[in-house]
Amino acid sequence: MTAGITEKETAGQLLDDLYLDMFHLIEEHTQCRINLERSNASGAILLARTRFQHGGSNSVSTAQIPTENSAEFNALCRVVDSGDGISIQRQAVDKSKGFVEPLHWFSVLPPMSLRNAVSKFKDCIELVAESTNLQRQLVDALNWIAKLRQTALLN
């Protein structure tokens, strides 16, 4: 009987912890999404400012992005899915190995606002990865909760 009680106790404690963990994850995930939204919005504003200041013939536009017919190049940034969540791996710019600097598609001397926009969008990618990790953990926690609630120990 005492063994049953302690087992019930641990199971209950575990479920409590899982619930608290779930609440934590929800809050962190929300915060992460908010940061993502902010950083994306400020990046977009900076990009818009670049386009506004350099209007006319030499504006930043999609026409300057390489198409299928352009020379090939390697991705600077990769998503690596390891055991504990995904992470972002960045490569240094190295023309001889095919890692080109995307900023140079638009102009040789990119304006400051465009540089800032790039750093904001880079932050965005990091935040997306972080948000994905949190979301995975949240789904895990929810699954554990659902499973644990089916055990006979708690009823």
Add this chain to the structure above:
Amino acid sequence: MLKSTIVDARVRLVPSKKMLDFLEAQKEHFQQVTENVAKVMKQKGLTLPVSTKIIKDNEVVTKRPKIDQALLKKITENIANTPKKPVNDKPDFSEKDDEENEETTEQPKNVLYLSDLHWLSSTLVELRSRDHCQVFLHQLIESCELILPENEMKPRNPELEARCQRLRAEQHNRDYLKMTKNVDAGLKNYPEDTISYQIKSLNKQIIAVVQFIFSVAAGFTFGFFGVNLMVGPLPFGFRILLGVIVALIIALAEMYFLAKKLHEYDEVLDAPKRKPQQPTPVKRKVVAQPPAEGSQVQKLKPHAD
């Protein structure tokens, strides 16, 4: 409607009757109570014993609990991985309903935050260890309503909306006119199609090109003669070289401005030459009764329509 940024990212929990009853029943065993819980209890008409200490929210340890994965796996190992049936989370729905009816206005205030839940969890551990009760946090919160952080909906500023619509209509109108310029006979006789206009714009471009030639020639002359006059006699070859260098420098600078200017002309030619405030229907009217406007449109023949 526009979604605005989430201001408060906290998870909120509306305490249920069950939880309040529990708080009421166990209140003399609490050593300390968080500020928020005390407020909620006070609003529900429950009083705390005087000896209870009220602590600030930030004094509660709110660390993410460490989950013992091994134990979790051990406990759940004999459960088949069946598709989860939805867990019935609303046993006391009617109860909640009449609660809400009572106090819909102050409901947003009566919520528990994460720090309160942490406090509750640690308190329950303590109570269980002292054998006051055998209640778990999950039993208390399963009847509570969880409020997730949500975006506020903001109506769009009507002024902005009206302006956007006007601008969009203007843009569409301009596009349409550009598209139908050489199809619609009624729109044909516009300034950019008359010979005088064409010659005028041609003149502008020719002048720009002639200016370029002149300045290059002047630069060469300066290099060829001017430098020679200033610093005594120079060999002929050197004079030519000087002239070419000066002319090249001027040509480079001038080329930039020329390209810019010619490009501007192109843009001007592309843009339709009419007042933005006059939408198409007005034009139609003008075509119907030519003498009214008394401008270039007058030259329209009556059968053009």
